[in-house]
Amino acid sequence: MSMxxxxxxxxxxxxxxxxxxxxxxxxxxxxxxxxxxxPMLLAYAKIRRKQLFTEMKKxxxxxxxxxxxxxxxxxxxLVPVCISVGLSFTNFNVLEPPEFVGLRNYxxxxxxxxxxxxxxxxxxxFAIITGPVGYFMALFIAWMINDIKNRKLRAFMTxxxxxxxxxxxxxxIWKFIFSSDLYGIANGWLMxxxxxxEPILWFEDASYCMTISIVVxxxxxxxxxxxxxxxxxxxxxxxxxxxxxxxxxxxxxxxxWYITLPSMKEQLLFGAVMTVTSSFAIHDQxxxxxxxxxxxxxxxxxxxxxxxxxxxxxxxxxxxxxATLLFVVMIACNKLIQKLLGKVGK
Amino acid sequence: MRAILKHKKRANASHxxxxxxxxxxxxxxxxxxxxxxxxxxxxxxxxxxxxLFVFPxxxxxxxxxxxxxxxxxxxxxxxxxxxxxxxxNTIFVTVAGTLGHLLIASMCAFALAKRxxxxxxxxxxxxxxxxxxxxQVTAIPNYLIMSKIGWLDTYASLIVPAMAKPxxxxxxxxxxxxxxxxxxxxxxxxxxxxxTVFFRVALPQVKPALLTLVIFCFxxxxxxxxxxxxxSEKLKTLPYALSQISAAxxxxxxxxxxxxxxxxxxxxxxxxxxxxxxxxxxxSSGIKD
Numbered sequence: 001m002s003m004x005x006x007x008x009x010x011x012x013x014x015x016x017x018x019x020x021x022x023x024x025x026x027x028x029x030x031x032x033x034x035x036x037x038x039p040m041l042l043a044y045a046k047i048r049r050k051q052l053f054t055e056m057k058k059x060x061x062x063x064x065x066x067x068x069x070x071x072x073x074x075x076x077x078l079v080p081v082c083i084s085v086g087l088s089f090t091n092f093n094v095l096e097p098p099e100f101v102g103l104r105n106y107x108x109x110x111x112x113x114x115x116x117x118x119x120x121x122x123x124x125x126f127a128i129i130t131g132p133v134g135y136f137m138a139l140f141i142a143w144m145i146n147d148i149k150n151r152k153l154r155a156f157m158t159x160x161x162x163x164x165x166x167x168x169x170x171x172x173i174w175k176f177i178f179s180s181d182l183y184g185i186a187n188g189w190l191m192x193x194x195x196x197x198e199p200i201l202w203f204e205d206a207s208y209c210m211t212i213s214i215v216v217x218x219x220x221x222x223x224x225x226x227x228x229x230x231x232x233x234x235x236x237x238x239x240x241x242x243x244x245x246x247x248x249x250x251x252x253x254x255x256x257w258y259i260t261l262p263s264m265k266e267q268l269l270f271g272a273v274m275t276v277t278s279s280f281a282i283h284d285q286x287x288x289x290x291x292x293x294x295x296x297x298x299x300x301x302x303x304x305x306x307x308x309x310x311x312x313x314x315x316x317x318x319x320x321x322x323a324t325l326l327f328v329v330m331i332a333c334n335k336l337i338q339k340l341l342g343k344v345g346k
Numbered sequence: 347m348r349a350i351l352k353h354k355k356r357a358n359a360s361h362x363x364x365x366x367x368x369x370x371x372x373x374x375x376x377x378x379x380x381x382x383x384x385x386x387x388x389x390x391x392x393x394x395x396x397x398l399f400v401f402p403x404x405x406x407x408x409x410x411x412x413x414x415x416x417x418x419x420x421x422x423x424x425x426x427x428x429x430x431x432x433x434x435n436t437i438f439v440t441v442a443g444t445l446g447h448l449l450i451a452s453m454c455a456f457a458l459a460k461r462x463x464x465x466x467x468x469x470x471x472x473x474x475x476x477x478x479x480x481x482q483v484t485a486i487p488n489y490l491i492m493s494k495i496g497w498l499d500t501y502a503s504l505i506v507p508a509m510a511k512p513x514x515x516x517x518x519x520x521x522x523x524x525x526x527x528x529x530x531x532x533x534x535x536x537x538x539x540x541x542t543v544f545f546r547v548a549l550p551q552v553k554p555a556l557l558t559l560v561i562f563c564f565x566x567x568x569x570x571x572x573x574x575x576x577x578s579e580k581l582k583t584l585p586y587a588l589s590q591i592s593a594a595x596x597x598x599x600x601x602x603x604x605x606x607x608x609x610x611x612x613x614x615x616x617x618x619x620x621x622x623x624x625x626x627x628x629x630s631s632g633i634k635d
Contacts, residue, residue: 061539065541069510073473075510081484141373160381163381163614169606188403264632280480323482
């Protein structure tokens with residue numbers, strides 16, 4: 001409703017401004033010799049506006065084509081983010097209307113919620129380890145796969161490394177590998193070899209939980225970025241390598257740094273965006289493996305905290321504050337990485 | 347293996363043989379790390395129950411059986427809602443969502459890539475930023491929006507948001523840039539309307555990108571439990587029903603392994619079928635500064 005009203009308002013304002021502009025223009029025309037700049041600017045603005053309008057009219061079909069997608073995108077992606085930011089300043093339990101509380105949710109998050117601080121710590125550990133390691137692993141493996149000359153084998157290797165990512169909930173198998181009883185692969189073999197005498201409670205023990213979780217996340221880290229790298233590597237101009245060879249590129253690492261990486265910068269950036277997004281959103285696989293909430297919150301992430309408040313405790317205002325913070329940190333991180341990637345090959 | 351080594355010899359001059367050997371070794375080790383859990387999943391789904399709980403645990407199955415899969419069928423025929431219903435729901439949601447996504451995302455991508463109009467750059471910039479939105483950030487407001495427009499507990503709550511996924515639009519737009527302008531111009535001079543140019547000229551040119559969108563969209567929808575938006579049993583999806591079966595614990599360990607294998611087989615097969623197209627599309631996936 002409010003959106004429609006806003007639109008009407010905007011439409012009302014436009015003609016009014018136009019009229020005002022015209023009035024000033026005619027006034028200015030009278031005093032043309034004294035102050036030529038203002039009316040000229042106004043006239044220019046008017047022409048620009050008219051140009052814009054005709055330009056838009058000319059492209060009516062283009063606007064029609066983007067309309068369906070843009071409407072849905074607005075409704076399910078853009079508006080939700082705005083709502084989330086708005087709700088983060090309120091106290092909202094779905095049943096009663098939201099109540100404005102200013103910055104209280106944010107203050108509570110940082111000064112009154114120890115579990116949130118644990119979650120932030122865990123998220124950063126995951127992001128700092130699995131993000132860069134996963135990213136470089138994907139790049140490195142894509143690079144080595146690209147060196148394989150046999151096309152079939154190359155396709156097979158790509159599938160092999162990408163399979164864990166597309167296999168849905170196949171990560172459940174790690175629950176069997178690191179099961180807490182004798183029948184799990186890890187315990188069974190360690191005991192048989194006489195390394196341990198009783199089963200280790202892998203996911204229930206805070207000292208192992210984090211490490212195993214990192215292994216599982218790395219296992220799944222060959223995502224969309226990996227495919228992008230594979231494709232980027234295949235399309236590097238072959239003649240560049242020969243030219244580089246003439247210019248004294250001696251080994252494969254020099255070749256990688258001076259030729260390959262600079263010519264696939266765009267894919268590197270795309271991969272980085274995908275990695276940052278996924279490494280800050282870690283939750284589902286850990287909830288399935290280590291339980292939700294995990295023992296002593298050992299792998300409780302910011303997203304876990306968000307899910308906890310959003311779907312279990314129904315404190316939507318508080319949950320929205322967490323979502324907003326996560327969003328801001330993710331965007332900032334991406335901007336930073338964009339800057340860093342500008343330095344590749346220099 | 348010999349074949350690989352032979353091929354390696356023909357590699358670039360700047361690549362030493364020792365380096366090739368090391369890289370082959372690393373690939374093998376990493377490949378095993380990736381493959382073993384998947385192999386274990388398949389092997390587990392073929393194990394009879396007594397083999398799943400044996401000390402010391404066996405990695406590979408000794409007496410393979412399809413009991414787990416047949417048990418799954420029995421369990422499903424006993425379920426409250428006929429099992430075919432879950433199956434139908436998932437197929438319907440996946441197909442409808444994927445088709446809708448293909449249509450509206452490629453139409454929008456076409457306009458953004460091949461037409462210059464005021465606002466195009468801004469819109470695309472916003473969509474690139476939206477690549478960074480994770481599902482959880484928008485989950486709560488999405489629930490509120492769904493309940494406002496009365497879509498809770500309908501297929502639409504699963505299908506429609508998936509149609510507007512930014513990743514698909516982004517990839518499609520980058521791929522569309524490669525269509526030669528002359529081709530479109532020729533059609534326009536012949537008097538084709540813009541929608542005809544899109545359907546008849548542009549779409550056939552971007553088949554690899556379409557298949558890529560299919561696999562990404564399919565993956566998302568195929569694995570979607572949708573338990574937040576859907577609460578009537580007869581609208582629930584296959585992954586949800588299967589997760590309920592798996593949740594029953596130790597007695598169903600075998601069945602749950604069978605479930606995992608079934609769920610992962612479909613996307614893997616689809617990926618194999620579309621792989622070369624996907625690689626071709628991803629080549630244009632870069633984000634320009």
